[in-house]
Amino acid sequence: MVRNVFEDLDELPDDPRLGLRLIGIGVLVVALRYGWQHIAPASFQVVSAWIRHYSPDRYAATNGLGELLFGIAAICLVSGGYIFFRKGFWWYAERRSERSITELKFK
Secondary structure: OOOOHHHHHHHOOOOHHHHHHHHHHHHHHHHHHHHHHHHOHHHHHHHHHHHHHHOOOOOOOOOOHHHHHHHHHHHHHHHHHHHHHHHHHHHHHHHOOHHHOOOOOOO
16 A cells, blocks of 8 residues: 555644744755865765765665755755745635635726
8 A cells, every 4th residue: 555645744843933944954955065065075075985885775876975965955945845834825825715716806
């Protein structure tokens, strides 16, 4: 049986501060990924080679550290954005008139 991961999204908290923290962490991880690669490329390549060497799936870890940091940043940014904007979306939906969908405004 395949589990629907989108049903688990309702279990996430509605705290906008948590959303902003996750977005901030995602931005910092992106800055770390691209900054480290340009400031200290030798150490970045050493850590990337270590990750490639100890990765269980050699094909999936072709870039090593760069792909790992990018994946972590993407997860933080997407989940932080979802948590941050979810409460605002429901707040707007509750305050909007229920007839606004079927109401035609010709004037």
